[in-house]
Amino acid sequence: MKLLSSYLKEMKIAARGFYFYIEIGMAVLLLAILLLVISETSISSSKQFVYNDMPNKIAKYIKDQSIKDGDARLADSTEFKLKPAKFEITNQETVETTAYAFDDEKIIELETMEMLDSDSGELEETVYYVETEEDMIRLAYGESEIGATAAMNPRGKVSYTYYLQGYETDRLESLLYISHSKSPGVINAKKDRQVVRTLGVAETLNNRQNLVPLFIAYLGSLMGFFIVLSYIFYDKAEGVIKAFAVTPSSIWKYLISKIFVILTTVVVSSSIITIPVMGGQPNYLLFYLFLLVTTFALASLGLFVASFFDTIAKAFGVMYGIMITLMLPGFSYYIPSFDPLWLRFFPTYPILQGFKDILLNGDVGYVLTYALVFLAGGLALFFLADMRFKKTLTV
Amino acid sequence: MISVKNLSHSYSEDEKYAVKNISFEVAKGETFGFLGPSGAGKSTTQGVLTGLLKLQDGEVSVAGYDIRKVQNERFNKIGVSFEQSNVYGKLTARENLEYYAKLFDVPTRDPMELIRLIGLEGKENVRAGEFSKGMKHRLTFARSMLNNPELWFLDEPTTGLDPAIAETIKDIIREETAEGTTSFLTTHNMFLADALCDRVAFIIDGEIKLIDSPKNLKLQYGQKLVDIEYLANGKIVKETLKTVDEQERKCIGEIVNNYEIRTMHTKEATLEEIFIQVTGRELIYNETVK
Numbered sequence: 001m002k003l004l005s006s007y008l009k010e011m012k013i014a015a016r017g018f019y020f021y022i023e024i025g026m027a028v029l030l031l032a033i034l035l036l037v038i039s040e041t042s043i044s045s046s047k048q049f050v051y052n053d054m055p056n057k058i059a060k061y062i063k064d065q066s067i068k069d070g071d072a073r074l075a076d077s078t079e080f081k082l083k084p085a086k087f088e089i090t091n092q093e094t095v096e097t098t099a100y101a102f103d104d105e106k107i108i109e110l111e112t113m114e115m116l117d118s119d120s121g122e123l124e125e126t127v128y129y130v131e132t133e134e135d136m137i138r139l140a141y142g143e144s145e146i147g148a149t150a151a152m153n154p155r156g157k158v159s160y161t162y163y164l165q166g167y168e169t170d171r172l173e174s175l176l177y178i179s180h181s182k183s184p185g186v187i188n189a190k191k192d193r194q195v196v197r198t199l200g201v202a203e204t205l206n207n208r209q210n211l212v213p214l215f216i217a218y219l220g221s222l223m224g225f226f227i228v229l230s231y232i233f234y235d236k237a238e239g240v241i242k243a244f245a246v247t248p249s250s251i252w253k254y255l256i257s258k259i260f261v262i263l264t265t266v267v268v269s270s271s272i273i274t275i276p277v278m279g280g281q282p283n284y285l286l287f288y289l290f291l292l293v294t295t296f297a298l299a300s301l302g303l304f305v306a307s308f309f310d311t312i313a314k315a316f317g318v319m320y321g322i323m324i325t326l327m328l329p330g331f332s333y334y335i336p337s338f339d340p341l342w343l344r345f346f347p348t349y350p351i352l353q354g355f356k357d358i359l360l361n362g363d364v365g366y367v368l369t370y371a372l373v374f375l376a377g378g379l380a381l382f383f384l385a386d387m388r389f390k391k392t393l394t395v
Numbered sequence: 396m397i398s399v400k401n402l403s404h405s406y407s408e409d410e411k412y413a414v415k416n417i418s419f420e421v422a423k424g425e426t427f428g429f430l431g432p433s434g435a436g437k438s439t440t441q442g443v444l445t446g447l448l449k450l451q452d453g454e455v456s457v458a459g460y461d462i463r464k465v466q467n468e469r470f471n472k473i474g475v476s477f478e479q480s481n482v483y484g485k486l487t488a489r490e491n492l493e494y495y496a497k498l499f500d501v502p503t504r505d506p507m508e509l510i511r512l513i514g515l516e517g518k519e520n521v522r523a524g525e526f527s528k529g530m531k532h533r534l535t536f537a538r539s540m541l542n543n544p545e546l547w548f549l550d551e552p553t554t555g556l557d558p559a560i561a562e563t564i565k566d567i568i569r570e571e572t573a574e575g576t577t578s579f580l581t582t583h584n585m586f587l588a589d590a591l592c593d594r595v596a597f598i599i600d601g602e603i604k605l606i607d608s609p610k611n612l613k614l615q616y617g618q619k620l621v622d623i624e625y626l627a628n629g630k631i632v633k634e635t636l637k638t639v640d641e642q643e644r645k646c647i648g649e650i651v652n653n654y655e656i657r658t659m660h661t662k663e664a665t666l667e668e669i670f671i672q673v674t675g676r677e678l679i680y681n682e683t684v685k
Contacts, residue, residue: 005497009486016485016522239481243538246445246475247498248467391449 002249006257010231014261017234019227023219027269030215034277038208047143048127049110051136053151054158059129062158063113070121075112078128080139082106087141089163102138137163205359208277213355214330215273217348220266220291221298222326227265228302229319231258233312241389252386255303259382262299263292282359286367290358293371294351297378298326304381307388347374396546396577397421397444402453404439413439415601416453423545426568426578428592430585430666432676436601437581438478438550444579445475445548458546471501474544478551478581480531484524488515488534491523492541499542509537514563529556536564540571547571550581565590585666595666599674609666616669620662621647625654635662 014020052059066072086101110128117124130136133149140147140163147163162176205212235241244254270291274282305322309315329349332339333356343349350370357363397420404414414436421427429437442448444457446469455462460469482491492506510519513533523531532555539547552568553561568591572578582588588595589609596606607615619638624631634650636643638661650656670676 002498005494009483009490009494012490013483013485238484239477239479240483242447242477243475243481243495243535244498245447246470246473247495248470248500249498250467 003253006253007260010257010261019230020265023223023265023269027272031273034208046125047145048125049130049136049139049147050127051130051133051149053149071118072113072115075114077109078112079107079109082138083142085141212274212277213352214333216270216355217351219269220295221348221351222323224262224266224295224299225302228258228262228299229306232306251389259299263295266295278359287358290354290367290371293374297374300378300381303385307385307392396423398456400454402455404443404451412601417603419596419606423577424575425593426572426591428588428595429581430588430595431598432583435598437598441548441550441581471499471542472545474539475548476536476539476552480535482523482531482534487520487522489519492538495538496541501542503541509540513537547576547578549578553587589666597670597673599676604674612669613663616672622660622662623650624658625650625656627654
């Protein structure tokens with residue numbers, strides 16, 4: 001009864017404050033972005049600037065062949081502005097460095113070709129054909145994209161020299177090596193002789209759905225952590241914790257009532273995003289279970305942090321540090337090549353993976369295991385926060 | 396109702412004591428004043444007695460409970476009115492009282508009755524955040540009465556109130572104590588203590604200097620004086636004479652017998668004057684009236 005009274009009181013206060021509406025408003029805004037701005041299919045494709053160091057006839061033949069095979073299509077020519085630039089290029093094989101300096105500014109029009117996925121026909125890459133190697137290098141530098149020189153080797157085969165930015169992953173470099181180590185015909189012939197056994201149908205999230213785990217994790221965990229801190233510091237400023245401490249009710253009931261408000265808010269905001277985007281696809285029982293335990297754990301962390309400080313100003317540094325730390329796994333989620341081992345120990349890493357698994361109806365064991373870990377961690381943090389609050393109530 | 400033996404408390408948990416080895420007892424039904432200037436140790440003592448501060452050294456029993464043992468149910472018998480008003484600004488006066496009333500395990504008073512008692516009738520549905528400092532203070536005071544406390548901690552109950560409201564609060568305290576409530580009044584306002592307390596303790600630098608009733612203190616430390624204004628040979632004469640001096644007592648008799656008395660008042664030393672006399676320190680306080 002006391003707990004229910006505290007919860008209802010907290011809900012009333014939350015409804016009269018602005019944090020509750022920030023959370024709900026944020027969910028509505030994110031949903032609008034998902035539905036109106038993000039398309040279901042990926043529209044991202046890479047660019048490449050190519051200089052054909054070969055007779056025009058051969059270059060034209062290769063292009064025509066690609067169009068004929070359905071691997072490419074001609075697009076309208078594209079204008080590029082070349083600006084003054086100074087840079088160096090290092091040859092990876094000889095380790096020789098060549099300096100380039102351009103003082104002029106000019107506009108050039110390039111023949112444009114769109115390379116298509118052979119299975120789906122979707123746009124994979126846009127290739128711009130540059131007339132001089134110098135302009136190609138300059139464009140690759142200026143546009144921060146890959147440049148390449150295609151030439152005929154003495155054996156009559158096309159060889160490529162790539163101009164990379166230097167920050168590309170080893171994986172991409174290896175891919176470029178592999179894709180040109182054999183002629184396309186040989187690769188296709190090898191592929192034809194391979195026996196493929198399908199182990200299962202791998203489901204994937206579309207471009208829009210893929211953002212849902214990220215939004216849910218941030219709205220639940222991060223906002224849960226931040227809002228519970230804000231609520232506590234608001235109460236500390238009003239002094240109402242002391243007033244509660246001289247009633248027969250326990251401090252843990254006061255603290256858990258705060259968490260219940262966070263859980264209610266997060267369930268509402270997450271539903272606003274998830275249900276319209278995912279429909280009936282995910283296992284919602286598992287989804288809400290995972291949402292509740294992960295939010296509980298992060299809100300308990302917020303309570304624990306709040307117990308060390310009197311005001312939000314004093315806690316700001318720690319609060320900011322924790323929030324940035326919790327955001328880091330989001331980069332790994334979107335850039336699969338950035339997946340260091342240490343990042344997996346950050347709580348938001350398994351939260352993101354867990355939500356992704358739930359939305360894909362994937363590994364239930366993984367989700368349940370981490371749900372237990374978060375529940376245990378949340379309870380431990382809540383217990384510590386309760387102890388700290390009992391000790392730090394001063395007159 | 397309260398028993399304190401050799402209580403010491405240090406915030407830094409070293410030799411810098413905010414309260415040092417104090418002992419006193421408060422009987423059931425008594426109004427006990429804990430008097431001293433800011434930083435004397437009043438709030439620290441009240442903090443330990445109410446359980447907001449951990450007991451470090453000494454033995455303390457409050458409302459029959461040993462406060463070393465955590466027993467939240469003791470707060471069913473205790474009411475605490477804080478010096479700094481602490482109510483939910485986003486809840487109305489009524490919602491504030493209704494919420495806290497639900498936290499007790501004993502029958503509680505009707506929130507509206509308390510709102511009327513403290514003069515906030517008509518404001519019950521106004522959010523406390525919109526209240527003046529004095530109104531919030533009255534609401535904090537009313538909240539401390541919700542559970543009909545047997546033991547009532549009052550920390551500067553009239554601070555920030557205008558004289559008329561302060562008088563109402565004093566009357567409420569008198570009525571409650573008349574019905575048997577034990578009160579522990581923490582204040583630096585000697586007039587309030589004089590008006591309400593059966594006994595007072597003077598605390599300074601964390602140590603109790605003296606405990607007695609205001610009446611005894613005045614008898615012991617007060618210098619009895621009489622201000623006389625009389626007509627002598629058509630002129631008004633004013634004199635202040637000591638009643639404890641035999642020569643001056645005879646003089647009072649002569650004036651009364653031989654002249655026309657216009658005014659005559661006995662004059663007692665105030666509690667504040669006695670405090671200065673006993674402790675050698677002044678009580679500095681500024682009451683903000685809003």
